[in-house]
Amino acid sequence: MNLTILGCHSATPRTSAHPTAQVLEMRGHLFLIDCGEGTQVQLRKLKVKFSRIRNIFIxxxxGDHFFGLVGLISTFRLLGREVDLHIYGPEGIKEAIVLQLKLGNSWTNYNLIFHELSSKSPETLFEDEKVSVETIPLDHRVYTNGFLFREKPGERKLNLDAAVKSRIDNSYFSKAKQGHDIENRDGVLIKNETVTHPPDPPVSYAYCSDTAYLPKIVDQIKGVTVLYHESTFLESHQHLAEATKHSTAKEAAVIAKKAEAGTLILGHYSGRYKDLEDFRREAQNVFDNVELSEDGKTFKF
Amino acid sequence: MNLTILGCHSATPRTSAHPTAQVLEMRGHLFLIDCGEGTQVQLRKLKVKFSRIRNIFIxxxxGDHFFGLVGLISTFRLLGREVDLHIYGPEGIKEAIVLQLKLGNSWTNYNLIFHELSSKSPETLFEDEKVSVETIPLDHRVYTNGFLFREKPGERKLNLDAAVKSRIDNSYFSKAKQGHDIENRDGVLIKNETVTHPPDPPVSYAYCSDTAYLPKIVDQIKGVTVLYHESTFLESHQHLAEATKHSTAKEAAVIAKKAEAGTLILGHYSGRYKDLEDFRREAQNVFDNVELSEDGKTFKF
Incomplete structure (x- = not known):
């Protein structure tokens, strides 16, 4: 799982502070999460093969999570995209995009499929044999969802030495990886555990932005490998966090701790802070494994 | 008159190719012309005091002329703008902007005043004692206007030596600059021309993008000081210019020549060309005084 931060700042785009957008690579999928103004240029700058994006989650x-979407959709058209593009986002997103394409008489020549969200309970948006994606309803000034990306357990790994030693024919290797016991060349049934190792544990990623401190999400994201949780403010501006329905670094850390997350990534910083290490320090008083998002940074898990 | 090119490329924004936007400074006004994605970041990067912008012409x-507008409007709100902002653009522009502000529950706390255009004849959009702005109806795939910015003649310039010699009292100097004949200290009427010089000739700027070759604009822009005319293509791609209702560098030069413009600035280049000097060379076969727009470049006239 690779997570590339295209932008991690709140409010207005600035010369060296991009609004929110992330690319998550998981089991061959390339998911785009949020799309602030300038996202398409960040994708180019960071050399992301963005034609591979088939699902965008808003x-x-x-604006700082959404104003870059119509431009990206238009660019896909200009680049001759043919494959479907799925957009998941709050009710109204379709009207906003379609109106702008209509005014420019710039309809896409690929299928643009909107999945408009309005539920206040978690719902599964995407699922295949490798991955699932569900909403994490959040608490912000407008209707907002986070997203929980989960790998499904992969195949077991073949222990080639053991398989040869156990006289298992090559043609049964895939069956062994699927977890079955296998009859060997001598007609003896070999236990699966003898010739395979367990698969890598599936990883998961919870994206929680923007939101006020919301402990009720903990059950849903329990044990998540990586939690991105917004921390627009430090605790010294707790009153601003409350007024604007954002979180502090400390609150993000409390959520990470309660959820027993593997790693916490902070982001969506207010422009008022000079030293982002202050966010890490504040969070680490509560939870050890804290990373700071940075525009252009890729995390590998 | 200062013209700053924020972006001069067509179609999609790229790492070092910004879509169309310009800032024109004329007699104390700061006019924004078009607003592709990323315009607000260009304004910051080039240190334009963009809070001074009160009129935006689309x-x-x-998208490459318009997708940055909603973000700029939102940024003005976040920066605490209080003064009115006037937006001039095609019918539908209000609905597109207002819908997005509504979806984000992000109404401006300043007055946002839309002037929606649909006329196919030139009309005056803005006028005060110093400057006027009128539309130049163009021919593109969707309803499009260029804009003609004209200074009004300024005051005459006082010839101080002559005024003193003619025994004119200081208190009549403003009246002299306004062009009146003046009675001197001895009761003698002094001809205005004796004590003043003519004002600087008023300058004008015609912005013509996007458009097919359209000779009928020549009468309207006759004698313009500076003509910005799109040249998306070179003559070798004339067929593409025709198909997409754009112009070639040569066609832009023909318009400049017929209009007896002072200077022609080319721009809105297609991304297919490596050496932009080819645009200048092609245009100079027809018209001498050709400049190339470049992202970040300021022209002073």
């Missing part, structure tokens, strides 16, 4: 319709 | 509703 948390909410504030 | 030629047409293709």
């Amino acid at each position: 948390s909410h319709l504030h | 030629s047409h509703l293709h």
Whole structure:
């Protein structure tokens, strides 16, 4: 699982502070999460093969998470895209995009499929044999969802030495990886555990932005490998966090601790702070494994 | 008159190719012309005091001229703008902007005043004692206007030596600059021309993008000081220019020549060309005084 931060700042785009957008690579999928203004240029700058994106998840319709979407959709058209593009986001997203394409008489020549969200309970948006994606309903000034990306357990790994030693024919290797016991060349049934190792544990990623401190999400994201949780403010501006329905670094860390997350990534910083290490320090008083998102940074898990 | 090119490329924004936007400074006004994605970041990067912008002119509703507008409007709100902002653009522009502000529950706390255009004849959009702005109806795939910015003649310039010699009292100097004949200290009427020089000739700027070759604009822009005319293509791609209702560098030069413009600035280049000097060379076969627009470049006239 690779997570590339295209932008991790709140409010207005600035010369060296991009609004929110992330690319998550998981089991061959390339998911785009949020799409602030300038996202398409960040994708180019970071050399992401963005034609591979087939699913875009928009948390909410504030500009710093959404204003780059119509431009990206238009660019896909200009680049001759043919494959379907699925957009998941709050009700109204379709009207906003379609109106702008209509005004420019710039309809896409690929299928643009909107999945408009309005539920206040978690729902599964995407599922195949490798991955599932569900909403994490959040608490912000407008209707907002986070997203929980989960790998499904993969195949077991063949222990080639053991398989040869156990006289298992090559043609049964895939069956062994699927977890079955196998009859060997001598007609003896070999226990699966003898010739395979367990698969890598499936990883998961919870994206929670933007939101006020919301402990009720903990059950849903329990044990998540990586939690991205917004931390627009430090605790010294707790009153601003409450007024604007954002979180502090400390609150993000409390959620990570309660959820027993593997790693916490902070982001969506307010522009008022000079030293982002202050976010890490504040969070680490509560939870050890804290990373800071940075525009252009890739995390590998 | 200062013209700053924020972006001068067509179609999709790329790492070092910004879509169309310009800032024109004329007699104390700061006019924004078109607003492709990323315009607000260019304004910051080039240190334009963009809070001074009170009038934004949008030629047409293709993304490369328009997708940055909603973000700029939102940023003005976040920066605490209080003064009115006037937006001039094709019918539909209000609905597109207002819908997005509504979805984000992000109404501006300043007045946002839309002037929606649909006329196919030139009309005056803005006028005060110093400057006027009128539309130049163009021919593109969607409803499009260029804009003609004209200074009004300024005051005459006082010839101080002559005024003193003619025994004119200081208190009449403003009246002299306004062009009146003046009675001197001895009761003698002094001809205005004796004590003043003519004002600087007023300058004008015609912005023509996007458009097919359209000779009928020549009468309207006759004698313009500076003509910005799109040249998306070179003559070798004339067929593409025709198919997409754009112009070639040669066609832009023919318009400049017929209009007896002072200077021609080319721009809105297609991304297919490596050496932009080819545009200058092609245009200079027809018209001498050719400049190439470049992202970040300021022209002073």
